[in-house]
Amino acid sequence: MGTLHTQPSQAHFMNSLSSKLNSSLFLSSPVTTRLVSFLCTHASSPPSKLQSLTTSRRTRSNAASRNSLKGSDVAVLKENWLDSLSCPLPEPYSGSGMDSSRCSVGSDLVLGVDPDVSGAIAVLRTEESGLSAQVFDSPRLPILVGNRVRRRLDAKSIVQLLRGFDAPIGTTAYLEQSIPYPQDGKQGWWSGGFGYGLWIGILVASGFSVVPVPSSVWKNEFQLSGSSCPKDDSRRVASTLFPSLSSQLKRKKDHGRAEALLIAAYGKGLATLKPPVNVEELVH
Numbered sequence: 001m002g003t004l005h006t007q008p009s010q011a012h013f014m015n016s017l018s019s020k021l022n023s024s025l026f027l028s029s030p031v032t033t034r035l036v037s038f039l040c041t042h043a044s045s046p047p048s049k050l051q052s053l054t055t056s057r058r059t060r061s062n063a064a065s066r067n068s069l070k071g072s073d074v075a076v077l078k079e080n081w082l083d084s085l086s087c088p089l090p091e092p093y094s095g096s097g098m099d100s101s102r103c104s105v106g107s108d109l110v111l112g113v114d115p116d117v118s119g120a121i122a123v124l125r126t127e128e129s130g131l132s133a134q135v136f137d138s139p140r141l142p143i144l145v146g147n148r149v150r151r152r153l154d155a156k157s158i159v160q161l162l163r164g165f166d167a168p169i170g171t172t173a174y175l176e177q178s179i180p181y182p183q184d185g186k187q188g189w190w191s192g193g194f195g196y197g198l199w200i201g202i203l204v205a206s207g208f209s210v211v212p213v214p215s216s217v218w219k220n221e222f223q224l225s226g227s228s229c230p231k232d233d234s235r236r237v238a239s240t241l242f243p244s245l246s247s248q249l250k251r252k253k254d255h256g257r258a259e260a261l262l263i264a265a266y267g268k269g270l271a272t273l274k275p276p277v278n279v280e281e282l283v284h
Helices: 008-028 030-042 045-067 071-084 155-163 182-205 215-221 231-241 243-248 250-265
Strands: 109-111 119-125 131-136 140-145 148-153 174-177 207-212
Touching: 045 148, 109 182, 109 250, 119 250, 131 243, 131 250, 148 182, 155 182, 174 182, 174 215, 174 250, 182 207, 207 215, 207 250, 215 250, 231 243, 243 250
Parallel strands: 109 174, 174 207
Antiparallel strands: 109 119, 119 131, 140 148
């Protein structure tokens, strides 16, 4: 039988025909048609447009995820979060260094903390003679950040201050929840998050049960929300509630002390007393 010999020109023609045939079949696929259409539409789009499209889809996905959460799921998530911030720790807990005889979840002592670097910590105690109140500026120290000197919270001094309260293990500390705002800038976001996280770690490690409170929540209780209520109003309300401390709330920079007192008062349930009264005269 004879052998069929293909000339080079014929081979080139066959390859070209096969390539065109394959391309025609590939492009005729519905899926491929849509893909080519999308690439033609967006190939010349600037990166920002493509990123915007991706971000938009991711945002819709996150929103759908949040909407899919049931009320019971949200409650469980919140409960787990608070449980992780609570003391006393599960027994037995070796190496904690905590005196179990000091454990008293139902303590009459409550703390209120403004976690900002210019903030403060307030202590409210229920005693036989009434309600006593104390407020302390948050310990801080200057440190070098880059080529600038900035103030930061002094963790060691905070621990020493808390130990001086001799609070039972499990005492509740109401901590203002840090929420970043666009006008605060990157430095403000970092500083706020750093202070908030530092206070949580120190309080829980020191045996306190932390309850985060958004500023809008406790401020609403004292009718302090809104741009028409500057920080001076916090000092005014705190001075009314705690007249014995009014001398410590006179300056504008004392607003951290005032807010710590009001956060503690919110935790103590004193915000329900309207109009504000001298709570130091109340006997529980």
